[in-house]
Amino acid sequence: MLIDSHCHLDFPEFVEDRDDVIRRAREVGVRLMLTISTKITEADKIISLAEAYEDLVCSIGIHPHEAGSEPETSADELARIAAHPKVVGIGETGLDYYYEHSPREAQKKNFQSHISASRDTNLPLIVHARDADTDTAMILEEEAGKGSFPGLIHCFTAGPELAERALNIGMYISFSGIATFKNTQEIRDVIEIVPLDRILVETDAPFLAPTPHRGKRNEPSFVRHTAELIADIKGISYQEFIDISGTNFFKLFTKAIPPEKSGQPLTASSTS
Template sequence: MLIDSHCHLDFPDFIEDRDDVIRRAREVGVRLMLTISTKITEADKIISLAEAYDDIVCSIGIHPHEAGREPETTAEELARIASHPKVVGIGETGLDYYYEHSPREAQKKNFQAHIAASRDTNLPLIVHARDADTDTAMILEQEVAKGRFPGLIHCFTAGPELAERALNIGMYISFSGIATFKNAKEIRDVIEIVPLDRILVETDAPFLAPTPHRGKRNEPSFVRHTAELIANIKNISYQEFIDISGTNFFNLFSKASPPKISNQSHIASSSNT
């Protein structure tokens, strides 16, 4: 099935028309959406959103941009919140040296706490890495030596070295609409080398709308464009790719289950969630 493995449906961009956005996703065959936490202080909000829809699950965590602003959170506290049935992943977390909205040391400490929570809960670690390839790979490799944990690099924009190092420790790689951009040849080259059984697909909505919607607000229905691109690169049919990537999603996010509703099911009345 087609799954948007990373979006931000709790963001203000979707307040006015979230039901319509979810309906459009269902109409193009998106069967499940994973909405991603960026602030621990908004954990209740994102869990409530996921509770309102059968085909939405969520993560819990602190984005590296927020590492210096959100309360310092222990692995134990992350694990406690992640015990909720709708929480299927830890993050997003990681390192961002491009914007550096938070001090690097705060980002690293936050990253390590999330890794410990992932290890303790066996919920996948959702990693954000931008202009921080060396430190990201080093921390992941150091931490996996202490005990394995599942995870993925989301919205992959780095080169083959980070991909190979992540794959070597058992992680998955998720690609967003950036891969469809004309100048994204390096990302498409990475897609060629990542095994099919380690690929996920995402939107990162409301950001990074793929071609042909570039410049617009992104939304989960647009994930099909990235899926079509990857299927073409891998020289398989679109249906085969979404079958494989859907299986990959549930292999990684093993706490998640396929939704009971159909794509045409009634939208929850939760516009104010």
């Protein structure tokens, strides 16, 4: 079961042809797409988008780039919005010290409120981490000491230490099309050490189109190229990998219901 575990179908890049983008994903076997929130002020918009397609679910949260401009949002408020049936995750949140579009302290406070919401709702925390490995690992470990929460680091581009520390507290690791680029051997090395039962695959569309589409607008149908690469690195067939990664998705995102259980097209649970 091929799943794009992280895309941004609400972004302007998809306004003109979103239906075609989703159709192309279905044609290559993508059974579910998780479209990710970056602004709490646009929560209604992303939820409405998820409601419009049976094979689309969403998250709610504030991206670290937006932590300084979006309204400060409590864990209780995040949990309240996340009660909607189509919301299956909290985030994306985390730390980005590469661009630093928001002050570091605002990013950290935002990150911690999202972790609390994840803990309270048992919805997975979707973590963005760029050039902030030490602080990301420290905050995750400190918060895990207060009580467990499910989650993953998406679009993983760091080294093995962050991967190992995240895995040690029960998190999953998701890989994007960056892993297919020629100059990213370090990411492929991390893929080798992450257990198969902790791997997810994503596009992060419209960004980071994988080889052979590099430089183009990314879209969920391209997730198959990253899945093929990971299967090759792990020495298993493509079908084996998408079965395993699909199972991993539903173990983590427990609010999403696999079609074989519901007898219906993929959608989200009617309960939180």
